[in-house]
Amino acid sequence: MDTVIVLLTRDLRVHDHPALAEACARARRVVPLFVLDTAIRGHHRQGFLVEALTDLRSSLRDLGGDLVVRRGDPVAEAVRLATELPASAIWTSEDVSVYARRRQRRLAEACEAHRLEFRLFPGVTVVPAGELSPTGGDHYRVFTPYWRAWSSARHRPVVEPPSLVTLPEGIDPGELPAQRKPHGNLRGGETLARRRLDLWLKLCLADYAEGHDTLSEDQTSMLSPYLRFGCVSPSEVAAQAMGHPGAEDFVRQLCWRDFYYQVALAFPDLPRRDYRPRRMDWNDDEEAAQAWREGMTGVPIVDAGMRQLLAEGWMHNRARLIVGSFLTKRLMIHWRVGGEHFADLLLDGDIPNNWGNWQWVAGTGNDTRPNRVLNPLRQAHRFDPDGAYVRHYIPELAALPAPLIHEPWKASPKVPGYPPPLVPSWTMDR
Ligand code: FAD
Numbered sequence: 007m008d009t010v011i012v013l014l015t016r017d018l019r020v021h022d023h024p025a026l027a028e029a030c031a032r033a034r035r036v037v038p039l040f041v042l043d044t045a046i047r048g049h050h051r052q053g054f055l056v057e058a059l060t061d062l063r064s065s066l067r068d069l070g071g072d073l074v075v076r077r078g079d080p081v082a083e084a085v086r087l088a089t090e091l092p093a094s095a096i097w098t099s100e101d102v103s104v105y106a107r108r109r110q111r112r113l114a115e116a117c118e119a120h121r122l123e124f125r126l127f128p129g130v131t132v133v134p135a136g137e138l139s140p141t142g143g144d145h146y147r148v149f150t151p152y153w154r155a156w157s158s159a160r161h162r163p164v165v166e167p168p169s170l171v172t173l174p175e176g177i178d179p180g181e182l183p184a185q186r187k188p189h190g191n192l193r194g195g196e197t198l199a200r201r202r203l204d205l206w207l208k209l210c211l212a213d214y215a216e217g218h219d220t221l222s223e224d225q226t227s228m229l230s231p232y233l234r235f236g237c238v239s240p241s242e243v244a245a246q247a248m249g250h251p252g253a254e255d256f257v258r259q260l261c262w263r264d265f266y267y268q269v270a271l272a273f274p275d276l277p278r279r280d281y282r283p284r285r286m287d288w289n290d291d292e293e294a295a296q297a298w299r300e301g302m303t304g305v306p307i308v309d310a311g312m313r314q315l316l317a318e319g320w321m322h323n324r325a326r327l328i329v330g331s332f333l334t335k336r337l338m339i340h341w342r343v344g345g346e347h348f349a350d351l352l353l354d355g356d357i358p359n360n361w362g363n364w365q366w367v368a369g370t371g372n373d374t375r376p377n378r379v380l381n382p383l384r385q386a387h388r389f390d391p392d393g394a395y396v397r398h399y400i401p402e403l404a405a406l407p408a409p410l411i412h413e414p415w416k417a418s419p420k421v422p423g424y425p426p427p428l429v430p431s432w433t434m435d436r
Pocket residue numbers: 218226227228229230231233234256259260261262263264266321322323324326327330348352354355356357359360361363364367
């Protein structure tokens with residue numbers, strides 16, 4: 007083959023990139039192309055994306071190539087470039103959201119019209135969504151049987167990065183947007199993703215099973231934003247983890263990620279409609295919703311999580327469960343309100359995982375115990391026993407002693423600047 011365009015989307019890496027590896031092995035010239043469109047939502051994610059693209063450009067330059075950047079509609083720009091060069095093929099990694107599938111369909115049609123080869127490659131999940139299905143169903147609705155099938159399925163082997171990327175001569179690489187002021191603690195890019203993976207597997211994986219729910223210490227990998235943008239491949243994370251003792255609990259979480267991808271593929275309305283319809287009397291209380299968004303509900307463990315999200319674009323999984331349960335099962339506010347706020351702010355915000363988890367928390371999704379309600383006080387005492395997480399994110403409460411830090415309504419005198427709880431305090435113990 008002469009020239010292949012690899013249209014990059016959520017696969018911003020050179021390691022374990024099946025489309026890029028095959029293009030570099032088979033074609034004389036390869037154009038790694040990223041098209042900046044307006045569809046990427048969320049201020050934090052935009053900064054992370056620019057960091058990831060900058061890092062990828064540098065890696066591709068080290069391999070003799072470059073990252074070619076265009077602006078506009080990815081389909082129109084990829085096809086325009088293919089006709090200008092000319093290229094004979096456009097390849098891309100397969101994704102499952104409605105937006106991604108529409109793009110893939112349009113790209114396939116445009117390639118057909120312009121006599122270009124179009125191919126979809128794996129790489130966004132460990133096991134491609136839709137590859138596993140139970141007898142008599144099109145997808146797994148319950149996690150445990152999916153985990154069993156996923157664990158015994160053949161996993162795609164990790165592929166080597168290309169040793170050389172040869173661009174067509176004279177191609178204009180295009181400009182990346184300026185880097186934004188960093189936000190939160192996580193910077194984008196494959197280099198940092200690989201460093202984090204390496205260190206975390208060596209130093210922290212062994213304690214994961216025991217400590218992953220502890221709020222005050224970061225004992226989880228924080229790889230989710232890197233997985234969201236494909237700065238590291240989920241297959242490589244799983245494969246490397248499996249070589250370490252005690253990896254099962256962690257790999258199981260990666261399987262949850264794949265689980266929601268196959269749910270989103272089978273149920274594209276996941277962000278909009280109940281997956282399992284329930285008759286719920288949702289409360290249309292914008293004032294309470296806004297207090298929740300701002301971390302001003304008066305329930306410290308909830309407010310700490312919400313303020314972590316505002317400040318860092320990230321929130322610990324246990325806190326996500328607590329704030330989600332509080333919104334949907336105590337304030338009785340619709341899961342879509344929570345999901346929209348998370349989608350705006352989370353660095354790792356993606357459609358299958360965000361909406362799949364929100365529906366799980368609200369009891370309209372894949373939870374086999376849809377009526378479970380998390381007790382915020384019990385959760386706080388169990389996962390933030392000395393109140394370090396709350397103290398860190400809610401400075402108004404920092405001086406309270408441990409017994410009161412999770413129940414400031416019992417403090418006398420009242421803590422100035424911190425609101426009373428939005429729900430009666432006596433209901434919180436249930
Ligand atoms: P680790 O504990 O180190 O786990 C490793 C990886 O496994 C994660 O990076 C992630 O890719 C995957 N994983 C872990 N837990 C889950 C889970 N419950 N569901 C799916 N995958 C999981 N995760 C997202 O990636 N994007 C989202 O938009 C998102 N929204 C969420 C919304 C709610 C209401 C809840 C309760 C959870 C949400 N999660 C989401 C799942 C989970 O909270 C994050 O994946 C996790 O906190 C990321 O931290 P980590 O990388 O340190 O995870």
